[in-house]
Amino acid sequence: MSVPALQVDNVSKDFGRIIALRSVNLSVNPGEFVSILGRNGAGKTTLLNIISGVSRPSEGSVLLFGTDPSDHDNKAKLAVISHEMFLYGNLTAVENLEYYAKIYELADATQRIQEVLNDVELTHRRFDLVSTYSRGMTQRLTIARALLHQPALLLLDEPFTGLDQHAIGMLISLLKSQKELGRTIILTTHDLHTAQELSDRYVVIAKHRIVKDGVMAETSPDVLRSEFFSAIGGEDDS
Numbered sequence: 001m002s003v004p005a006l007q008v009d010n011v012s013k014d015f016g017r018i019i020a021l022r023s024v025n026l027s028v029n030p031g032e033f034v035s036i037l038g039r040n041g042a043g044k045t046t047l048l049n050i051i052s053g054v055s056r057p058s059e060g061s062v063l064l065f066g067t068d069p070s071d072h073d074n075k076a077k078l079a080v081i082s083h084e085m086f087l088y089g090n091l092t093a094v095e096n097l098e099y100y101a102k103i104y105e106l107a108d109a110t111q112r113i114q115e116v117l118n119d120v121e122l123t124h125r126r127f128d129l130v131s132t133y134s135r136g137m138t139q140r141l142t143i144a145r146a147l148l149h150q151p152a153l154l155l156l157d158e159p160f161t162g163l164d165q166h167a168i169g170m171l172i173s174l175l176k177s178q179k180e181l182g183r184t185i186i187l188t189t190h191d192l193h194t195a196q197e198l199s200d201r202y203v204v205i206a207k208h209r210i211v212k213d214g215v216m217a218e219t220s221p222d223v224l225r226s227e228f229f230s231a232i233g234g235e236d237d238s
């Protein structure tokens with residue numbers, strides 16, 4: 001067996017008196033696409049923050065490719081798309097990407113920058129300041145920034161937020177090609193239909209725990225819906 005891309009062991013997280021996660025176990029193989037589902041406040045973002053090393057678990061441990069998330073090698077293997085854009089408004093798209101290309105020490109920076117700008121359909125606006133971008137355009141540039149260094153593991157926290165129908169389709173096909181390239185992808189979304197279209201596996205979080213870990217190919221849309229709603233129940237986690 002190869003080393004898992006992600007190994008979450010018995011992770012719990014509290015914020016003072018607020019319980020966010022309880023005894024979460026999750027192992028993801030290289031190349032797998034996993035969707036994490038759950039209501040507002042279920043703990044999805046908290047789990048992604050712990051996986052990316054932004055937040056430490058109160059208990060338990062996380063390994064990325066067999067090592068600690070904060071290990072230097074993991075920085076180059078990981079990309080995060082979340083509500084935090086990590087972009088500079090006073091720089092152009094190209095300047096932002098050049099900045100990240102330096103951080104990741106990319107050899108073929110100019111070509112990669114052209115490729116990712118093309119992927120997110122921002123080539124025509126590449127010399128404009130990011131502060132002049134619309135919300136959806138900024139989100140598209142965030143996606144370009146995340147894909148720039150060809151990360152092995154992609155963590156996507158509601159990446160479709162703010163995108164129009166065309167851009168949603170663009171991101172779906174980008175994610176499909178990332179999957180074909182063998183990337184490991186973990187996505188949180190409230191859109192069961194998109195989760196169904198993209199994922200190999202789905203995980204439902206409710207009451208701070210993983211209450212369902214299922215194989216998407218074995219689950220019809222109707223079954224996914226009914227499993228999701230019975231798993232989250234009537235309770236409010238937020």
Ligand SMILES: Nc1ncnc2c1ncn2[C@@H]1O[C@H](COP(=O)(O)OP(=O)(O)OP(=O)(O)O)[C@@H](O)[C@H]1O
Nearest residue numbers: 015018020039040041042043044045046047237238
């Ligand atoms: N920095 C923080 N300080 C205090 N409580 C927090 C903090 N971050 C998250 N929480 C709490 O942890 C719980 C899980 O929040 P989290 O953001 O992980 O939910 P989520 O599943 O991502 O929800 P959403 O679908 O709304 O994005 C919530 O009760 C939330 O209030």
Ligand SMILES: [Mg+2]
Nearest residue numbers: 044045046157
């Ligand atoms: Mg969240």
